[in-house]
Amino acid sequence: MDKFFLLETIMNYIFPPTCGFCEEITGSDSFICEDCKRIKKQEYINHCCMCGKVCYSEICPECRKKKIYYDKFFFCYEYNEDIKEKIHRYKFLGEKYYYHFFTEMLYERLKNETADGIVAVPISHERMQERGYNQCELIAKKLSRMLKIPYLKGALVKVVHNERQSLQTFKLRKESVKNVFQVADIYDISGKKILLIDDILASGSTVNECSRILKQAKVKEVKVGVIAVSHILNRL
Numbered sequence: 001m002d003k004f005f006l007l008e009t010i011m012n013y014i015f016p017p018t019c020g021f022c023e024e025i026t027g028s029d030s031f032i033c034e035d036c037k038r039i040k041k042q043e044y045i046n047h048c049c050m051c052g053k054v055c056y057s058e059i060c061p062e063c064r065k066k067k068i069y070y071d072k073f074f075f076c077y078e079y080n081e082d083i084k085e086k087i088h089r090y091k092f093l094g095e096k097y098y099y100h101f102f103t104e105m106l107y108e109r110l111k112n113e114t115a116d117g118i119v120a121v122p123i124s125h126e127r128m129q130e131r132g133y134n135q136c137e138l139i140a141k142k143l144s145r146m147l148k149i150p151y152l153k154g155a156l157v158k159v160v161h162n163e164r165q166s167l168q169t170f171k172l173r174k175e176s177v178k179n180v181f182q183v184a185d186i187y188d189i190s191g192k193k194i195l196l197i198d199d200i201l202a203s204g205s206t207v208n209e210c211s212r213i214l215k216q217a218k219v220k221e222v223k224v225g226v227i228a229v230s231h232i233l234n235r236l
Protein backbone atom coordinates (compact mmCIF):
# COMPACT_ATOMS: atom_id res chain seq x y z
CA MET A 1 0.00 0.00 0.00
CA ASP A 2 1.50 3.36 -0.92
CA LYS A 3 1.89 6.13 1.63
CA PHE A 4 -0.90 8.27 0.26
CA PHE A 5 -3.33 5.38 0.23
CA LEU A 6 -2.43 4.52 3.79
CA LEU A 7 -3.00 8.11 4.86
CA GLU A 8 -6.38 8.10 3.11
CA THR A 9 -7.36 4.88 4.88
CA ILE A 10 -6.46 6.42 8.25
CA MET A 11 -8.34 9.62 7.39
CA ASN A 12 -11.41 7.61 6.37
CA TYR A 13 -11.27 5.90 9.73
CA ILE A 14 -11.09 9.18 11.65
CA PHE A 15 -13.56 11.00 9.38
CA PRO A 16 -15.94 8.39 7.94
CA PRO A 17 -16.71 9.09 4.26
CA THR A 18 -19.83 11.16 3.66
CA CYS A 19 -21.85 11.16 0.46
CA GLY A 20 -20.91 14.01 -1.89
CA PHE A 21 -24.57 14.44 -2.83
CA CYS A 22 -26.54 14.21 0.42
CA GLU A 23 -23.67 14.60 2.92
CA GLU A 24 -24.80 11.62 5.01
CA ILE A 25 -22.19 9.16 6.30
CA THR A 26 -22.12 6.34 3.75
CA GLY A 27 -21.05 3.59 6.15
CA SER A 28 -18.50 2.30 3.63
CA ASP A 29 -15.34 3.46 1.78
CA SER A 30 -17.57 5.03 -0.82
CA PHE A 31 -18.18 8.78 -1.17
CA ILE A 32 -21.57 8.27 -2.80
CA CYS A 33 -24.29 6.56 -0.75
CA GLU A 34 -26.36 3.72 -2.15
CA ASP A 35 -29.53 5.87 -2.29
CA CYS A 36 -27.85 8.66 -4.25
CA LYS A 37 -26.22 6.13 -6.59
CA ARG A 38 -29.72 5.07 -7.49
CA ILE A 39 -31.50 8.42 -7.47
CA LYS A 40 -28.84 10.49 -9.20
CA LYS A 41 -28.29 8.14 -12.09
CA GLN A 42 -27.29 9.84 -15.32
CA GLU A 43 -28.51 8.42 -18.62
CA TYR A 44 -25.90 8.23 -21.36
CA ILE A 45 -28.10 7.46 -24.32
CA ASN A 46 -29.14 10.39 -26.52
CA HIS A 47 -25.93 12.29 -25.81
CA CYS A 48 -23.25 13.13 -28.38
CA CYS A 49 -20.44 10.62 -27.97
CA MET A 50 -17.79 13.34 -28.37
CA CYS A 51 -19.12 16.16 -26.17
CA GLY A 52 -22.03 14.80 -24.12
CA LYS A 53 -24.55 17.26 -25.50
CA VAL A 54 -28.14 16.00 -25.71
CA CYS A 55 -28.51 14.80 -29.27
CA TYR A 56 -30.35 12.03 -31.05
CA SER A 57 -27.61 11.00 -33.44
CA GLU A 58 -24.27 9.55 -32.39
CA ILE A 59 -22.33 12.78 -32.99
CA CYS A 60 -23.91 16.22 -32.70
CA PRO A 61 -23.82 18.66 -35.66
CA GLU A 62 -21.27 20.89 -33.89
CA CYS A 63 -18.82 18.06 -33.27
CA ARG A 64 -19.23 16.91 -36.84
CA LYS A 65 -18.15 20.34 -38.03
CA LYS A 66 -14.94 20.60 -36.03
CA LYS A 67 -11.69 18.72 -35.92
CA ILE A 68 -11.66 16.68 -32.74
CA TYR A 69 -8.29 15.34 -31.64
CA TYR A 70 -9.41 12.98 -28.88
CA ASP A 71 -10.65 9.50 -29.68
CA LYS A 72 -13.09 8.70 -26.92
CA PHE A 73 -15.09 10.80 -24.51
CA PHE A 74 -16.66 10.02 -21.12
CA PHE A 75 -18.66 12.28 -18.84
CA CYS A 76 -20.32 11.54 -15.51
CA TYR A 77 -23.11 14.08 -15.23
CA GLU A 78 -24.79 16.94 -16.97
CA TYR A 79 -23.93 20.22 -15.27
CA ASN A 80 -27.13 20.41 -13.23
CA GLU A 81 -27.67 22.48 -10.08
CA ASP A 82 -26.47 19.67 -7.84
CA ILE A 83 -23.17 19.13 -9.63
CA LYS A 84 -22.68 22.84 -10.22
CA GLU A 85 -22.81 23.55 -6.49
CA LYS A 86 -20.38 20.73 -5.65
CA ILE A 87 -17.90 21.77 -8.32
CA HIS A 88 -18.12 25.37 -7.16
CA ARG A 89 -17.35 24.34 -3.58
CA TYR A 90 -14.49 22.18 -4.79
CA LYS A 91 -12.89 24.74 -7.10
CA PHE A 92 -13.63 28.07 -5.52
CA LEU A 93 -14.39 27.54 -1.83
CA GLY A 94 -11.36 25.39 -1.02
CA GLU A 95 -13.44 22.29 -0.17
CA LYS A 96 -10.69 20.05 -1.43
CA TYR A 97 -12.08 16.76 -0.08
CA TYR A 98 -14.68 16.70 -2.87
CA TYR A 99 -12.01 15.09 -5.04
CA HIS A 100 -12.91 11.74 -3.46
CA PHE A 101 -16.48 12.11 -4.63
CA PHE A 102 -15.61 13.21 -8.17
CA THR A 103 -12.95 10.53 -8.56
CA GLU A 104 -15.41 7.87 -7.58
CA MET A 105 -17.81 9.09 -10.27
CA LEU A 106 -15.09 8.97 -12.91
CA TYR A 107 -13.91 5.59 -11.73
CA GLU A 108 -17.39 4.17 -12.30
CA ARG A 109 -17.30 5.48 -15.88
CA LEU A 110 -13.74 4.46 -16.65
CA LYS A 111 -13.16 1.24 -14.75
CA ASN A 112 -13.24 -0.90 -17.89
CA GLU A 113 -10.96 1.37 -19.91
CA THR A 114 -7.27 0.80 -20.47
CA ALA A 115 -4.53 3.41 -20.89
CA ASP A 116 -0.76 3.70 -20.45
CA GLY A 117 -0.90 6.91 -18.48
CA ILE A 118 -3.21 9.49 -16.93
CA VAL A 119 -2.73 13.20 -17.50
CA ALA A 120 -4.62 16.08 -15.86
CA VAL A 121 -5.49 19.33 -17.61
CA PRO A 122 -2.96 21.71 -16.04
CA ILE A 123 -3.67 25.08 -14.48
CA SER A 124 -1.34 28.06 -14.64
CA HIS A 125 1.19 28.90 -11.97
CA GLU A 126 -0.93 31.97 -11.05
CA ARG A 127 -4.10 29.89 -10.61
CA MET A 128 -2.16 27.32 -8.60
CA GLN A 129 -0.98 30.04 -6.23
CA GLU A 130 -4.49 31.40 -5.90
CA ARG A 131 -6.23 28.03 -5.37
CA GLY A 132 -3.45 26.02 -3.78
CA TYR A 133 -4.25 22.89 -5.78
CA ASN A 134 -5.07 21.76 -9.28
CA GLN A 135 -8.58 20.32 -8.99
CA CYS A 136 -8.04 18.01 -11.99
CA GLU A 137 -4.72 16.74 -10.67
CA LEU A 138 -6.14 15.62 -7.32
CA ILE A 139 -8.75 13.60 -9.18
CA ALA A 140 -6.28 12.22 -11.72
CA LYS A 141 -3.91 11.06 -8.97
CA LYS A 142 -6.55 9.19 -7.02
CA LEU A 143 -7.98 7.76 -10.22
CA SER A 144 -4.52 6.55 -11.16
CA ARG A 145 -4.35 4.52 -7.96
CA MET A 146 -7.86 3.15 -8.41
CA LEU A 147 -7.36 2.20 -12.08
CA LYS A 148 -3.73 1.15 -11.55
CA ILE A 149 -2.62 3.34 -14.43
CA PRO A 150 0.43 5.59 -13.85
CA TYR A 151 -0.21 9.28 -13.29
CA LEU A 152 2.12 11.28 -15.52
CA LYS A 153 2.78 14.26 -13.29
CA GLY A 154 3.76 17.36 -15.22
CA ALA A 155 3.41 15.69 -18.63
CA LEU A 156 1.25 18.59 -19.73
CA VAL A 157 2.01 22.14 -18.62
CA LYS A 158 0.19 25.40 -19.00
CA VAL A 159 2.59 28.06 -20.14
CA VAL A 160 0.31 31.07 -20.42
CA HIS A 161 -2.10 32.35 -17.80
CA ASN A 162 -5.42 33.15 -19.47
CA GLU A 163 -8.57 34.62 -18.01
CA ARG A 164 -10.92 32.25 -16.25
CA GLN A 165 -12.78 30.44 -19.02
CA SER A 166 -16.14 30.61 -17.31
CA LEU A 167 -16.02 34.38 -17.84
CA GLN A 168 -15.55 34.08 -21.58
CA THR A 169 -17.82 33.52 -24.53
CA PHE A 170 -17.60 30.33 -26.55
CA LYS A 171 -15.73 32.03 -29.40
CA LEU A 172 -13.21 33.61 -27.05
CA ARG A 173 -12.59 30.29 -25.32
CA LYS A 174 -11.44 28.73 -28.54
CA GLU A 175 -8.92 31.48 -29.14
CA SER A 176 -7.73 31.68 -25.56
CA VAL A 177 -6.55 28.07 -25.31
CA LYS A 178 -4.43 28.22 -28.45
CA ASN A 179 -0.77 27.59 -27.64
CA VAL A 180 -1.20 27.81 -23.87
CA PHE A 181 -0.39 24.13 -23.22
CA GLN A 182 2.83 22.23 -23.81
CA VAL A 183 3.92 18.63 -23.52
CA ALA A 184 6.88 18.48 -21.14
CA ASP A 185 9.71 16.32 -22.32
CA ILE A 186 9.81 14.04 -19.27
CA TYR A 187 8.00 10.91 -20.40
CA ASP A 188 8.14 8.93 -23.58
CA ILE A 189 4.50 9.12 -24.55
CA SER A 190 4.86 8.41 -28.24
CA GLY A 191 2.71 5.48 -29.31
CA LYS A 192 0.96 5.45 -25.92
CA LYS A 193 -2.68 5.62 -24.89
CA ILE A 194 -3.43 8.56 -22.61
CA LEU A 195 -6.40 9.25 -20.40
CA LEU A 196 -6.91 13.00 -20.07
CA ILE A 197 -8.88 14.31 -17.07
CA ASP A 198 -10.75 17.61 -16.85
CA ASP A 199 -13.50 18.85 -14.54
CA ILE A 200 -16.09 20.51 -16.80
CA LEU A 201 -16.45 20.36 -20.54
CA ALA A 202 -18.20 23.42 -21.96
CA SER A 203 -17.04 24.39 -25.44
CA GLY A 204 -14.60 21.47 -25.45
CA SER A 205 -11.74 23.77 -26.52
CA THR A 206 -9.48 22.95 -23.58
CA VAL A 207 -9.53 19.16 -23.87
CA ASN A 208 -9.37 19.40 -27.64
CA GLU A 209 -6.30 21.63 -27.53
CA CYS A 210 -4.62 19.36 -24.95
CA SER A 211 -5.41 16.38 -27.16
CA ARG A 212 -4.02 18.17 -30.20
CA ILE A 213 -0.64 18.71 -28.59
CA LEU A 214 -0.62 15.18 -27.16
CA LYS A 215 -1.19 13.88 -30.68
CA GLN A 216 1.53 16.19 -31.92
CA ALA A 217 3.81 14.44 -29.41
CA LYS A 218 2.79 11.19 -31.17
CA VAL A 219 0.37 9.89 -28.56
CA LYS A 220 -1.56 7.07 -30.20
CA GLU A 221 -4.91 7.51 -28.50
CA VAL A 222 -6.46 10.10 -26.20
CA LYS A 223 -9.46 9.28 -24.06
CA VAL A 224 -11.08 12.19 -22.26
CA GLY A 225 -12.86 11.86 -18.92
CA VAL A 226 -14.73 14.80 -17.37
CA ILE A 227 -17.00 15.19 -14.37
CA ALA A 228 -19.66 17.29 -16.02
CA VAL A 229 -20.74 18.64 -19.39
CA SER A 230 -22.17 22.11 -19.70
CA HIS A 231 -23.27 23.30 -23.09
CA ILE A 232 -25.01 26.56 -22.29
CA LEU A 233 -22.19 28.62 -23.77
CA ASN A 234 -22.42 26.82 -27.11
CA ARG A 235 -25.60 28.71 -27.77
CA LEU A 236 -24.00 32.14 -27.47
Ligand SMILES: [Zn+2]
Binding pocket: 019, 020, 021, 022, 023, 024, 032, 033, 034, 035, 036, 037
Ligand atom coordinates in the same frame (compact mmCIF):
# COMPACT_ATOMS: atom_id res chain seq x y z
ZN1 LIG B 1 -26.21 10.31 -0.67
Ligand SMILES: [Zn+2]
Binding pocket: 048, 049, 050, 051, 052, 053, 059, 060, 061, 062, 063, 064
Ligand atom coordinates in the same frame (compact mmCIF):
# COMPACT_ATOMS: atom_id res chain seq x y z
ZN1 LIG C 1 -20.95 16.85 -29.75
